[in-house]
Amino acid sequence: MTDFAYVVAALLRRNGKILLILDRWGVHRAAVRLLSTRYPKRLSVLWLPPYAPDVNPVEQVWAHTKHGELANFIPDDLDHLQVRLRHKLENKHRWETLHRTFFNHAGLPL
DSSP states (O other): OOHHHHHHHHHHHHSSOEEEEEOOOHHHHHHHHHHHHHSTTTEEEEEOOTTOGGGOHHHHHHHIIIIIITTTOOOSSHHHHHHHHHHHHHHHTTOHHHHHHHHHHTTOOO
């Protein structure tokens, strides 16, 4: 089982039903195939179009980080860039309003 499938399985054990909004990455498709047989009535999936960055909220996360928070950042080296990028992305998980903005931009209701 992949890390992604493991995390989704853990969520399913703790929650009644969940809705996943996923791109069509092979890891996501494989996890859904595996988990939908184990949790057929508790797992719902909304698949994003094959290639449509304008309706993928993750693209908004990257754009906000790259063109906003890191726009004028000049790292000393790749390790410095990695540390700063990880910090910026980890802090985003607390911003519910920002998440809603990304989904609204993509035209996806929450």
